[in-house]
Amino acid sequence: MRRYFTRKVLTYMLAFFVGVTIDWAIPHMMPGDPVQLYLSNFNLKPAGYQALYKTMSEAFGTNLPLWEQYLHYWRGLLTGNWGISFWDFPAPVSTLIFQALPYTLALLVPAIVLSYVIGNRLGAAAARRKILDNTVLPAGYVFQAIPYPWLALALPYLLGVVWHVFPIAGGYDRGLIPAFSWTFISSLLYHWFLPFLTVFLVSLGGWAIGMRNLVIYELENDSSRYLRALGARERVVRRYAYRSASLPQLSGLALALGVVIGGNIVTEYAFSYPGLGRLIFQAISNQDYFLLQGIFIFIIIGVLIANFVIDIVYVTVDPRTRLSMQGASS
Amino acid sequence: MSALKGSAPIGTLTTGGPAPPLEAAPRRHGDLLYYALHNKKLVFGLSLELVFVLAAIFGPVISPHNMTDFFGSNQAPSAQHWLGTDNLGHDLFAEVVSGLQVSYMVGAIGALCAAFVGMALGFTAGWRGGILDEILQLITNIVVMIPALVLLIVIGAYLKTRGVLFEGVFIGLTTWPWVARAVRAQTFTLKSREFVDLARLSGRRAYSIVVRDIAPNMASYLLLVVILLFGASMLLAANFDFLGLGPTTGTSLGTIMNQSTLWSALQLNYWWWFLPPGLLLTGMVAALLIANVGLDEVFNPKLREQ
Numbered sequence: 001m002r003r004y005f006t007r008k009v010l011t012y013m014l015a016f017f018v019g020v021t022i023d024w025a026i027p028h029m030m031p032g033d034p035v036q037l038y039l040s041n042f043n044l045k046p047a048g049y050q051a052l053y054k055t056m057s058e059a060f061g062t063n064l065p066l067w068e069q070y071l072h073y074w075r076g077l078l079t080g081n082w083g084i085s086f087w088d089f090p091a092p093v094s095t096l097i098f099q100a101l102p103y104t105l106a107l108l109v110p111a112i113v114l115s116y117v118i119g120n121r122l123g124a125a126a127a128r129r130k131i132l133d134n135t136v137l138p139a140g141y142v143f144q145a146i147p148y149p150w151l152a153l154a155l156p157y158l159l160g161v162v163w164h165v166f167p168i169a170g171g172y173d174r175g176l177i178p179a180f181s182w183t184f185i186s187s188l189l190y191h192w193f194l195p196f197l198t199v200f201l202v203s204l205g206g207w208a209i210g211m212r213n214l215v216i217y218e219l220e221n222d223s224s225r226y227l228r229a230l231g232a233r234e235r236v237v238r239r240y241a242y243r244s245a246s247l248p249q250l251s252g253l254a255l256a257l258g259v260v261i262g263g264n265i266v267t268e269y270a271f272s273y274p275g276l277g278r279l280i281f282q283a284i285s286n287q288d289y290f291l292l293q294g295i296f297i298f299i300i301i302g303v304l305i306a307n308f309v310i311d312i313v314y315v316t317v318d319p320r321t322r323l324s325m326q327g328a329s330s
Numbered sequence: 331m332s333a334l335k336g337s338a339p340i341g342t343l344t345t346g347g348p349a350p351p352l353e354a355a356p357r358r359h360g361d362l363l364y365y366a367l368h369n370k371k372l373v374f375g376l377s378l379e380l381v382f383v384l385a386a387i388f389g390p391v392i393s394p395h396n397m398t399d400f401f402g403s404n405q406a407p408s409a410q411h412w413l414g415t416d417n418l419g420h421d422l423f424a425e426v427v428s429g430l431q432v433s434y435m436v437g438a439i440g441a442l443c444a445a446f447v448g449m450a451l452g453f454t455a456g457w458r459g460g461i462l463d464e465i466l467q468l469i470t471n472i473v474v475m476i477p478a479l480v481l482l483i484v485i486g487a488y489l490k491t492r493g494v495l496f497e498g499v500f501i502g503l504t505t506w507p508w509v510a511r512a513v514r515a516q517t518f519t520l521k522s523r524e525f526v527d528l529a530r531l532s533g534r535r536a537y538s539i540v541v542r543d544i545a546p547n548m549a550s551y552l553l554l555v556v557i558l559l560f561g562a563s564m565l566l567a568a569n570f571d572f573l574g575l576g577p578t579t580g581t582s583l584g585t586i587m588n589q590s591t592l593w594s595a596l597q598l599n600y601w602w603w604f605l606p607p608g609l610l611l612t613g614m615v616a617a618l619l620i621a622n623v624g625l626d627e628v629f630n631p632k633l634r635e636q
Contacts, residue, residue: 015472022476026484141623145615147565149572149587150608153596161599168596209619213626255474255508259566262479266569270591280480281573284487292484299480307475 008311012304019300023293024073028066035062037287038086077297083290087282093294096279101298103171104275106192108264111199116253119207124242126208127215136208143205148263151198152270159194166194171274195271199264203256210252214245247318254310257303365628372624378617382610386434389427397424397581407602414602416586417593425581426607432582433564433611436498440563443502445556448509453540455510456517463514470507478504479569486575494577497570501563512555516548550629557622561615568611583607 035056039049057063061072076082082093126136160168172178173187218224218241227237268277276295283291366372395401395411403419405411413422455466482500486492520526521544529539545552570576571584572591590596590604 011468011471014468015475018472019476022481023484027488141616141619142612145561145565145612145619147568147572147584147608147611147615149568149584150604150612153587153591153604154608157596157601157605161596209623213623258474258477258479261477262566262569265479265483266572269573280483284483287487292487296480296484299477300475303475303477 004315005311008308012308016300016304020074020077020297023296023300024070027289027293028069033062035060082294082297085283085288085291087286087288087291093290096291097276097294097298100274100276100279103273104264104268104277107195107199107267107273107275108261111196111203111264112253112257112260115200115203116207116249119204120211120242120246120249122204123208123211123213124215124238124245127212127241128219133212137212140205140209140212143201144209145205146202148198148202148266149270151202152195152267155194155198156271167191168194169272191273195267195273198267198270199260202263203260206256207249210249211242211245214248215241218242218245243317247314250310250314250317254307257306261299261303362628366625369624369628371620372628375617375619375621375624378613379621382430382614382617383434385427386430389430390424393421393424393427395421395424397421397428399424404598404600406600413606414600416589416603417595422586422602422606425586426583426610429581429583429586429607430610430614432494432577432580433567433584433614435494436501436567436577436582437560437564439495439498440501440505440567441556441560443499444506444509444559444563445552446506447502448506449513449545449552451506452510452513453517453544456514457521457536457540457544459518466510467514470510473504474507476504478566479573482570482575483573486570491578492576493579494582497567497577498563501566505559505562505566508559509552509555512551513548516551517544520544520547550625554622554626554629557618557625561618561622564611564615568608583611 035053039052039056044052054063061069064072080094082097085091085093085096088096122136123140126132156166156168159166167173167190170191171188172184172191176184176187178184215238219237221241221244223244224237224241227240228234264275265277265280267273268275269281272278276299280292280295282288283295397420399421400419401411401415401421403415403417405415405419407414411421411423413426416422416425451466451470455463478501481504485500517540526539526543529543534542567576567582568584568587571582572588574588574592576582576585576588584607586607587604590600595601595603
């Protein structure tokens with residue numbers, strides 16, 4: 001048990017280190033200089049340009065040697081100083097991220113959890129049942145095959161442009177000021193529904209099909225045959241099959257996180273939803289180094305936390321891991 | 331060590347499907363062919379995919395217009411322009427057909443790249459075991475945890491031109507862990523079989539044992555994984571392209587959707603601009619998935635319908 005978690009925590013720490021290093025290295029390997037780019041917006045005369053360039057390079061530390069910048073980067077990261085946004089100038093990067101974060105989480109968490117739970121239930125119910133299987137399975141393939149951007153266009157087209165049921169963009173009604181009032185919250189929910197549905201539906205099919213295949217496999221297993229031979233009812237056999245089948249699905253969830261997060265970014269982009277996904281694009285189109293780096297690190301931290309949660313759930317669900325992980329790896 | 335752990339959920343394309351049994355029993359090819367031809371899913375999926383492939387190959391020949399020609403802008407589909415025109419007056423049928431080719435190309439490059447890297451690392455980890463395995467596992471786990479799309483966004487923000495090859499290779503270099511995990515798990519189980527011991531006793535080199543004795547026993551499983559990766563790569567590429575991170579040289583299905591959003595096709599009700607490309611992509615990937623499940627049933631008797 002201890003060894004299992006030591007190993008996991010080591011992996012997480014290394015992943016974090018690699019993520020931070022990549023995040024720092026990519027901008028530095030690219031041609032160009034952020035201060036230069038920023039100042040090119042102002043059409044300055046040479047003298048003023050040089051003075052400003054010098055001041056700003058010093059202010060942002062871009063004139064220091066690379067290794068020093070790298071150390072500064074870590075120090076800032078660990079002390080919670082994530083830099084100041086170029087684009088939204090005096091605002092600290094962390095403030096901008098924390099403003100966008102609730103929107104992203106509100107989309108992502110329910111979409112992941114609900115699609116996982118409902119998809120698995122559907123798939124388990126469909127296994128080895130003719131009628132359900134013939135409907136759930138084809139629908140599952142289609143949902144699994146839908147590209148995020150298409151659903152993020154087709155849903156608002158159908159429900160927004162043609163039928164006028166839901167708004168097609170934004171996080172809340174433009175006439176409203178964020179407040180803790182019923183009008184605002186209802187507007188929030190109203191705008192939340194379509195992007196949520198997009199992320200939810202795309203993930204749903206994969207879980208259903210995966211679960212269906214696993215349950216079929218489990219139902220053919222010797223353990224299931226033994227249960228049946230003992231005279232257990234089919235419902236009981238299925239319940240045990242479901243429990244064993246949820247383990248590979250759970251490790252699948254950890255693997256699928258990156259893709260779902262990507263899909264979420266695509267969806268936010270399509271719906272102009274004010275989450276991290278849209279913030280990334282504002283950072284890119286405004287050449288905002290610090291903001292882009294900050295969001296990247298933040299997403300990595302999010303993935304690591306989610307992985308850790310899944311690990312804990314896995315151990316809770318499967319008592320065998322505690323034993324087997326004490327010995328040799330897998 | 332269970333084979334189930336090796337079942338690779340490929341991104342959104344989570345199969346979760348169990349690995350085929352690793353019985354090395356001699357299988358007659360005639361039997362496989364019989365089951366393949368009588369499997370409705372496989373036949374249906376492959377036929378559907380064939381239609382799309384033919385459309386990608388012969389589309390430019392049938393298309394009455396060239397992709398670069400200009401006509402009246404924003405026309406609805408008509409006998410003249412089968413899928414209408416975009417804001418610049420380009421014929422959308424011609425664009426979609428060329429997009430099909432690019433999407434297939436990116437998918438193929440991505441899947442092959444991932445298969446190559448994943449197999450190299452998976453066989454090495456599984457065969458050698460020990461500390462090398464630990465290190466490779468660590469690398470795999472780290473690559474899995476870094477979201478590809480976000481990484482590409484950061485890279486793409488600084489790269490001004492990107493080609494189809496870049497996109498394909500990038501996808502391959504971020505999706506190989508699924509192949510590597512599957513291959514490693516299967517190699518582990520096969521490694522302790524008698525026939526492998528025998529091969530080792532005969533003094534053959536590790537490379538030849540892996541290629542001649544281990545790989546053929548998981549060939550069917552590998553094929554399934556690579557097919558899934560092919561579909562997943564096309565979907566991933568659509569995500570990238572839609573965000574404007576796709577190839578800057580050439581039109582793909584995702585790029586068309588990206589253009590349609592940039593010019594507010596959704597708000598202006600130009601449905602012919604953004605609905606067909608995504609629908610085609612859905613069809614292409616769904617056909618692959620259905621064929622894949624059919625193949626799985628052909629290889630794995632336990633899954634066959636009763």
